[in-house]
Amino acid sequence: MTDATAASKNDASETASNGDGSGLYLVDGSGFIFRAFHALPMLTRPDGTPVNAVLGFSNMLLKLLADARAEAVAVVFDSKRLNFRNEFYPDYKAHRPEPPEELKPQFALIREATEAFCLPCLELEGYEADDLIATYARLAQEAGRKVTIVSSDKDLMQLVRPGVGMFDPMKNKSIGPDEVFEKFGVPPEKVVDVQALAGDSVDNVPGVPGIGVKTAAQLITEYGDLEALLANAGKIKQPARRQKLIEFAEQARISRRLVLLDENVPPPKPLDELRVREPDHQRLIDFLKAQGFRTIVSRVEMEMQKDGRIADGAGESAPSVSSAPAAKALAAVPSDEAAERPARKTVLHVPEVRYELVQDADTLRRWVERARETGVLAVDTETDSLTPATATLVGVSLSTEPGIACYIPLAHVASGAAAGQLDFDAPPPPVQIPTAEAMAILKDVLEDPSVMKIGHNFKFDHQLFARNGIKVSPVDDSMLISYVLDGGAHGHGMDELAELHLAYTPIPFKEVCGTGKNQITFDRVPLDKALAYAAEDAEITLRLWTLLKPRLVDDRMVTVYETLDRPLVPVVADMERAGVRIDKKALSDLSQSLSVRLAEIEKDVHALAGQSFNIGSPKQLGEILFDNLKLGTGKKGKTGAYSTDSSVLEELSEQGHTIAQRVLDWRQLAKLKSTYTDALQEKISPVTGRVHTAFALAATNTGRLSSTDPNLQNIPVRTEEGKKIRRAFVASPGHKLLSVDYSQIELRLVAEMANIQALKDAFRDGLDIHAATAAQVFGIPLEQMTPDIRRKAKAINFGIIYGISGFGLGRQLGITPGEANAFIKTYLERFHELKVWMESIKAFARQHGYVVTLFGRRCYMPGIQDKNAARRAFAERQAINAPIQGTAADIMKRAMNRMPAALAAAGSSARMLLQVHDELLFEVPEAEAEDAARIVRGVMEGAAHLGVPLVAEAGIGDNWEEAH
């Protein structure tokens, strides 16, 4: 955390309370309902009434009342849909859709909940909740009382001032002047001026077209306020901006009136009546019980018992609860203020952080029961290896709410036991529930559609449970939520996110298992350490989810997450688990022959060099070529070493230097041998006899997958030698491999997104696209096309996708950057729509800091504002490429998500094995191959309906090379 944010946190919490016990909390009830509804998993009462927002609301109030400084709390609601703003702007909030059916019954329940908590409900006909909040904030401030507005609505940020702060209950975060500045780029008192310019599409506030928050903040900062800006609009340098501001001046003034809150509405209740009263506990408990909220009921009951109000204890105190030291530290993270604050007498406690070791079935059943009450269960599995398709399940950790987690050891051995050998004197293993029994107990809740399971990188856990006969569903993944929200901004590993969002450093894995040759597998970790580590992982996962999930709604990323990334978890888990068959014999034979040939080439090269050296060392090679043999001057990189990459060696080879070509040959074979023939054999699982890659779902900046351990997305295909490796990827006996790939998908998407008519026509007519572009750009009829001209057009087409530069194209084609620039110029003249599109993408990236794919995925580009021109140019090329590459990735994900159902519906038993960005590889019984090819092509071509056709081509063979 930076000093600035730390300071602002303090400011905000001081605003929230000055410690004299006069804090007034104004809860934005209407805003909260919508956010909680969308953020929390659906949950129903036994009678079927949906209550997820009611539960969120009740929990939030409990937490608020636990705050010792909450002297007065009031919940404010909107009255009707129409208010005074509609009188002068009828379209205000006009496009709001009806609330969802599941939300409607919850409005009344939330008012009931407020009354059950004995809190005043404030509402006033003709005004929005925000106006009432503004009015009470003013009244309280005039009375010298501190105010905290409990809301995540940015429209309320204009009210922040000394003595008035905000608290975002969904993100558990205080909002002070610094946070407001971060959001709007201006201090709170100028927020309305910025909103007046930027508008708000959700509330139908028009603003000034073409001006967003960033530009608005810049203008307001420069001119002071809206009126001063409008008065001086004629002096603005940018012509478009000047014209818009003059044309839409009146619209901006109306927008300001729409967003400006009315601080002078008649208060429905006097300020003094807003006091926290001793709740009528019985009434509260009756209400909570009626909703089926058993966990918070027991919490309230425990509280009463503690205060001596009731004699019989209804609390579910779990046996053998251990309080882990790490847990204490977790409780003290700044975002969880309530946990470390001493409670007041009438306060309802937030539970302490407690981790429990589960070693018997009954205790495990209690955890399952608790998960059914909350409807939410964070899950994490511990194993003895990182390959989930073959790893042994060592234990499972669960967390049902922040602060509460457990670990269930399943396959731990006594910590002193020696690894991998029989030892009759070894101490007995610890008491554990037999894995099969534990799985049987967990299965019900893990497959329960009304309990949301949460994991971090759940694909891993999904495979382990699948191998134990459990199809976990529904599943949320905090890693994927983070990826959808902040892809490109930072990594999404749990440790990194915990540091970033929770200001907490989880226990490092190496602290538990050691490192290097002393590393032990998790089954040999002593149970107390295993508990602290594993339970913490589950709990952090839950906390990250609580924090990030609501942001999907705020950032409008729900659809991307729900339709693209979340459904991919089981699909890709099944692919990894299936694995791909490798002909080990073919690889080892190939390895053998490569060894022989490498030795021969090595001898040649040493002879040509006149001395022996390590060809694999670029440093030694460079010195031999340029210092000893003086083959040209050589070019040095930034580290001062000679470059010896293939372009350099190819040039030397063309000049007639045999040694360069021989080194190139050696390099190619050495690469094939070390990376593919040798390493791949090692990766064949002794358990399944197949290779199980891991697809990373949150690794790239564009939405693509990546493949590791081993990387099966870069298996050679271009050279004859490489193809031999591909032939070692084979189908099981009686099966075929089916490879289906998209034809020219990225160029089709350029035509679509930039709306290039000539290119779209060419695709619709099914032309050879590179020849067709060559004809367009160079003005040569198709029948006179030469391979060389086509090659040039092809290079430009690729260049466009990469965010073209004269330098890059020139290098690719072996021409000067000047000549390349001339090509590009002609290309952009012929396809004039392209230039407009590229400029608009760059402008968008500069304004927002990210770019967007056709399906709404955001790719953040941190470098786009860099002062360094080169880094900025790099970011601009990324900004051009990311929407293209990312949209292709989105389309492939749509196809993959639909594939299992499409195959099943057709009765096909084809299994999806690999994805290589625009290609899918399947294994299918021989007799079904043709049918499967038809189905797969259909799904892939129908994965998006665009102005250009999507085309997928299929191949069938006994090995991957044949099928491709």
Added chain:
DNA sequence: CGTCTCACG
């Protein structure tokens, strides 16, 4: 652990 090189899309 960073750099270079090279395999793929």
Added chain:
DNA sequence: GACGTACGTGAGACGG
């Protein structure tokens, strides 16, 4: 006028 370049990945080898 200068920056230093085609976009996105992962892995192996080298050498500090």
